[in-house]
Amino acid sequence: MVNVSWARPEIGFTLLFEAFSMLLIESEMPVSKAADIMDVYPQRLWNVFSYWIGKAHQNDCQSETTVLGIDETSSKKGHNYVTVAVDMDERRVIYAVPGKGADTIDAIAGHLESKGCKREQIKQTCIDMSPAFISGILHNFKKASITFDKFHVVKIINEAMDKVRKLERNEFAMLKGYKYTFMKSDNKLSEQAKEAKYDILTLLPNIANAYRLKELFAEFWTFKTKEEAGAYLSYWCDLVEESKIFPFIKAAKSLKAHWFGIVNYSETNLNNGILEGINSKIQLAKKRARGYRNINNFINMIYFIAGKLKFDYPLYST
Known part of the structure; x- marks a missing residue:
């Protein structure tokens, strides 16, 4: 057995074979399907995949991360x-x-x-x-x-809105099936859905007050300094206390517990x-x-599709 320049030692595959295998996976083909095409056991292809991912990740420069x-x-x-x-x-x-x-x-x-x-x-x-x-x-x-994260903060507000809807639904059956109607903005609703929403807001003051709090909170994301954002968040929490709407009171308590991380958004975006x-x-x-x-295969696949790694296996051309 001798080492050659066109294959890794004791692997049994040429570098071009490995490069073509990686090309198949890069084209969004599952490893098991790529193994069928290459006529090898899937684990052998996973071994090839893991080698090149590990090598590229080890050589990856991450010293400038801030x-x-x-x-x-x-x-x-x-x-x-x-x-x-x-x-x-x-x-x-x-x-x-x-x-x-x-x-x-x-x-x-x-x-x-x-x-x-x-x-x-x-x-x-x-x-x-x-x-x-x-x-x-x-x-x-x-x-x-x-x-x-803004998404998780908004999720807290939307969950409070939906809890109010569910509480009101116990008395008003007409609210069934309107979960996303009160979560989506008007530009994402059909004209029929918008009309139905505002009919409900006119008829049910508790839903209307909750919806008002939800819409008012959306203004928070427009502020550019922590001082302004903090002042507005404080104002919004006072409105929630005055409303006596329990799901929103609970949401406000959660926001207060994470105050600085939420307010920081105004400057970091x-x-x-x-x-x-x-x-x-x-x-x-x-x-x-x-x-x-x-789990290791999963992590290596994450690096492959989202790590922007640089590989040094030979380019495969047909």
């Missing part, structure tokens, strides 16, 4: 969570780790240090309101500001739109593969 977005996803429906760290400036995944607890932030911090990115270098983070994530950020990135776009790609890959039983 803004982190962190979110979790699952390898299959409702199971085996993975926490994903995204460089928000470069819009790419730089690290993924199994789990969704505070220890995942420890792992992200350790990984960045191994890449030459010191913890104090991270100036801003965008996360959801997970206590584990908050604790992990405060412990590992002491100089980083936290911005809570960080949100998980980038993370949502990346997560859409991940979910599509998961759907094509019908889930991932091997």
